[in-house]
Amino acid sequence: VERATETSIDRTSSRELLVDLADVPRGRLGTALENALRAAIRDGRLRAGSRLPSTRALAADLSVSRGVVVKTYEQLAAEGYLTTAPGSAARVPALQVAGDGRARPATAPADRWEVDFRPGTPSLGSLPRADWERAVRRGFASLTDAELGYGDPRGLPRLREALADYLGRVRGAVVDPAHVVVVNGFAQGLAVAARLLGELGFDRVGVEDPGSVQTSEMLADNGIDLAPVAVDGCGLDVSAVGDLRAVLITPAHQFPTGVVLAPERRRQLVEWADRVDGLVIEDDYDAEYRYDHHPVGVVQGIAPHRVLLGGTTSKTLAPGIRIGWLAAPPALAEAAARHKRQIDLMSPVLEQAAFAEFLSSGQYERHVRRTRTRYRRRRDLLMSLLADALPDAAVEGGAAGLHLLLSTPGVTDEAAVVRHAAGHGVRVAGVGSYQRSSGRWPAGFVLGYGHLTDGALRRGVTVLGDAVRAARAG
């Protein structure tokens, strides 16, 4: 029945339905195809449920390389215009009709942007769906009846053991599985942290400046006062932490500057924490992706008694998986488990069992290795495009993670660059938008690239280059 009602462009001419790419220059084929498919989905020529041709068939029909079509499908899937799964055709998902009467993909908030440099999103099309599906099946089969009941709020013991092993091996952490609490993303880790801080009487917490607005606001929403602490080229300025007794930091790849916390600063941080009997909350959010050197280990490894370490699968797998973890200092482990119980009793066991399977089978590390290669290639392309377009700008924080920082000497008005780029369909954020105080960080722009195709990177850098030159001139 489904086959009879579904529309498929396999059976019609792709050219007729989509676009004629004959006059499009080679370097713009991907963008042109993406735009054409987006338009066809928006205006209803490709209806919800439509099956797209295979990448091979469409490439042949349009006389483009298959790689162009594969990347286009990946990009549209990442934006929510298509759903893809290994071994089956890409499809147009259910649409919702926006207030202006135009159909939009139900899941694509970014559709007004031709290129969205937002940081913090991995390549969503890279989730190894078949491997994850196998892990879900095996994980589900492994669950005992007892494990389906109300269990340990810290999470399944086998997942905590696999995490402790992984964090020790890959991140240089010192973790006892008994002190791990599985959480629904680092966001929930912060809710646990906020309760711990409240209980300890640490109701004013140092946050990096510039820093993640999202994570610090989460602490603030849980009743914690924020004290901005400057970040410089060596990371958090520990000498400015003063009398505070807790800080939230991203030492492996500072968000958003990309600075790695220098060894001397790490030592100072631990000395400070010992001196004030304080707590460091370490957000190890994208540290698996380090391209040019060996991974930089966690601060937790040199001071497990002082650090509440948090991690997430949101950058390695996908934010929608919602699996994260905390490794608590021994003295706070019982309280962390208690707060997790108070929040939601425990995390879903099916996901936990699947992730335990994924980790202990080696799939997780294989996936990280594979995606690291992909992201490194995107980073290399972005850096070379930036070097050509803006030779006097400097790139920082590109050695790791899924975003980098472009410093643009001579730009005094970041907002003018942001407006100019937005007028040309490119979303980019100035580093100033991550700054709480008037700040010392020079003008620059945060460029998330992990989720962007080559075509999008090219287009984005062209627009950004024009925008920066216009701001300098104006």
Ligand SMILES: Cc1ncc(COP(=O)(O)O)c(C=O)c1O
């Ligand atoms: C700095 C930082 N850390 C961590 C996270 C991950 O949060 P979660 O694990 O809840 O997806 C984010 C997400 O926006 C972030 O910006």
